[in-house]
Amino acid sequence: MIEQITSCKETYGCILVEESVKNANSGVLRCIVxxxxxxxxxxxxxxxxxxxxxxxxxxSAEKQSKLVCIDLFSDVDGWRETGCNLSQFLSNPKSSxxxxxxxxxxxxxxxxxxxxxxxxxxxxRLIRRLLSSKESPKIETVVGRVLTELHRSDDDEVVEKLRxxxxxxxxxxxxxxxxxxxxxxxxxxxxxxxxxxxxxxxVSTDWHVYDVEDLIVSSKPKEKLxxxxxxxxxxxxxxxxxxxxxxxxxxxxxxxLRPESxxxxxxxxxxxxxxxxxxADDFDEEDPDDDLDI
Amino acid sequence: xxxxxxxxxxDLLQTGLTSISVDGNEANFVIPHYVHLLLKADCSVLxxxxxxxxxxxxxxxxxxxxxxxxxxxxxxxxPISGFQFFGHDLDEEYHLHKLRSLYEMICEHLEKLSSARSxxxxxxxxxxxxxxxxxxxxxxxxxxxxxxxxxxxRDHGPCVLKIYVTSIDNxxxxxxxxxxxxxxxxxxxxxxxTGYCKDVHGEIEIHRKxxxxxxxxxxxxxxxxxxxxxxxxxxxxxx
Numbered sequence: 129m130i131e132q133i134t135s136c137k138e139t140y141g142c143i144l145v146e147e148s149v150k151n152a153n154s155g156v157l158r159c160i161v162x163x164x165x166x167x168x169x170x171x172x173x174x175x176x177x178x179x180x181x182x183x184x185x186x187x188s189a190e191k192q193s194k195l196v197c198i199d200l201f202s203d204v205d206g207w208r209e210t211g212c213n214l215s216q217f218l219s220n221p222k223s224s225x226x227x228x229x230x231x232x233x234x235x236x237x238x239x240x241x242x243x244x245x246x247x248x249x250x251x252x253r254l255i256r257r258l259l260s261s262k263e264s265p266k267i268e269t270v271v272g273r274v275l276t277e278l279h280r281s282d283d284d285e286v287v288e289k290l291r292x293x294x295x296x297x298x299x300x301x302x303x304x305x306x307x308x309x310x311x312x313x314x315x316x317x318x319x320x321x322x323x324x325x326x327x328x329x330x331v332s333t334d335w336h337v338y339d340v341e342d343l344i345v346s347s348k349p350k351e352k353l354x355x356x357x358x359x360x361x362x363x364x365x366x367x368x369x370x371x372x373x374x375x376x377x378x379x380x381x382x383x384x385l386r387p388e389s390x391x392x393x394x395x396x397x398x399x400x401x402x403x404x405x406x407x408a409d410d411f412d413e414e415d416p417d418d419d420l421d422i
Numbered sequence: 423x424x425x426x427x428x429x430x431x432x433d434l435l436q437t438g439l440t441s442i443s444v445d446g447n448e449a450n451f452v453i454p455h456y457v458h459l460l461l462k463a464d465c466s467v468l469x470x471x472x473x474x475x476x477x478x479x480x481x482x483x484x485x486x487x488x489x490x491x492x493x494x495x496x497x498x499x500x501p502i503s504g505f506q507f508f509g510h511d512l513d514e515e516y517h518l519h520k521l522r523s524l525y526e527m528i529c530e531h532l533e534k535l536s537s538a539r540s541x542x543x544x545x546x547x548x549x550x551x552x553x554x555x556x557x558x559x560x561x562x563x564x565x566x567x568x569x570x571x572x573x574x575x576r577d578h579g580p581c582v583l584k585i586y587v588t589s590i591d592n593x594x595x596x597x598x599x600x601x602x603x604x605x606x607x608x609x610x611x612x613x614x615x616t617g618y619c620k621d622v623h624g625e626i627e628i629h630r631k632x633x634x635x636x637x638x639x640x641x642x643x644x645x646x647x648x649x650x651x652x653x654x655x656x657x658x659x660x661x
Contacts, residue, residue: 149602153631202573277599
């Protein structure tokens with residue numbers, strides 16, 4: 129499924145890529161961008177967490193010619209008065225796209241920064257506005273990257289709200305070793321069905337996903353580990369020992385609950401208490417617990 | 423066993439952000455080591471010190487054999503004191519415009535350093551970023567300021583930022599995560615979870631954002647004039 133998503137042969141609407149700080153360099157986002165560059169004439173990248181040159185340098189010269197980067201990294205709040213800042217972009221996101229007539233895709237790196245500098249509703253409105261706009265050029269695909277650690281202390285449930293707007297959610301889990309990456313892809317189909325798949329794959333240096341293996345979550349109950357196995361001494365009981373154990377009469381079980389055959393044996397062999405009262409003892413024949421109704 | 427300086431030397435002059443998180447006083451050696459190595463590598467340093475006074479760093483660098491005043495007179499070391507910048511109006515509520523003024527001061531000094539040297543890089547070192555939220559700036563305002571600082575330093579040379587992080591402060595954790603995703607090299611200096619040990623004073627985890635990413639863990643021991651770094655479990659007490 130990850131191969132299908134990164135090849136971008138179908139149109140998915142909004143793709144949300146969830147990463148953590150440790151696996152932020154997994155390359156999955158760049159694989160998706162590579163797929164978009166092969167499908168569309170223009171891919172617009174809104175750069176907030178990296179410079180446009182750093183982002184574009186990941187791709188070949190041929191693909192870089194199709195990549196249009198909007199630099200919000202250098203002047204996010206308008207201090208340098210370059211004319212390209214976050215407020216201007218959010219007020220009219222398609223202002224820099226008016227030169228393009230064909231369909232385009234937009235990549236936002238990263239949505240977490242938009243949430244941090246503004247709020248989650250601004251980020252959600254941006255996605256909706258980009259996808260639903262009827263003005264030319266038509267934006268068919270929006271890809272947004274989210275760093276989950278930046279929002280773990282938020283009460284706004286940022287990631288959940290962004291997931292609501294996404295048609296495809298690619299969650300990148302901790303990378304095992306080397307260039308292997310574990311992804312969970314959740315796709316919301318137009319019929320309402322949701323498909324989910326967890327896969328182990330590798331990412332090549334030219335941003336292709338290959339060697340994809342399904343990681344199936346087993347529905348069978350896990351076999352309980354037997355702690356008494358593989359020991360040098362015996363901890364378990366044989367059948368005869370279990371039977372003998374079941375026959376042991378517990379000392380404090382009431383007389384009437386014991387089997388009849390055992391009750392006589394217990395009276396014969398049980399301990400007796402011999403009490404010899406002194407002259408000073410106030411010996412009362414009455415049972416002090418007589419009034420208890422147990 | 424090797425010196426801490428050798429460990430960080432390979433990434434020293436690479437353009438980009440090196441971010442360092444510490445959770446205790448044991449890791450106060452990191453920033454002076456960076457300043458020492460940068461000045462020795464003939465790199466100009468603009469040093470924004472928010473946590474300690476310049477005398478504190480001068481004394482540590484003097485132990486390492488570096489005369490900071492000499493570099494200051496040559497014009498290749500410029501300190502900016504956070505105490506002087508923020509200390510005048512303690513009743514004032516700090517807003518983003520105050521950080522913008524600080525950014526403009528940093529711009530001005532970096533331009534001076536660059537024009538004074540026709541070749542060579544100008545590094546920006548900040549100790550320590552977590553002072554800004556403590557002074558009252560929000561995480562958003564601190565991130566905007568740091569975004570501008572990063573964009574500025576990319577044109578001049580390496581940038582080294584230190585931040586103090588605790589598990590109970592969500593704002594500092596968020597700030598550290600934000601810095602990590604922008605760093606080419608991120609270093610975490612932590613205390614030992616098992617408690618005090620006279621032979622091992624803490625752990626260092628160095629994460630390099632290469633393809634594929636590379637993470638190495640070490641333990642360190644502070645001596646009077648240096649920091650020894652070794653693989654986990656190979657301290658002199660064990661060997």
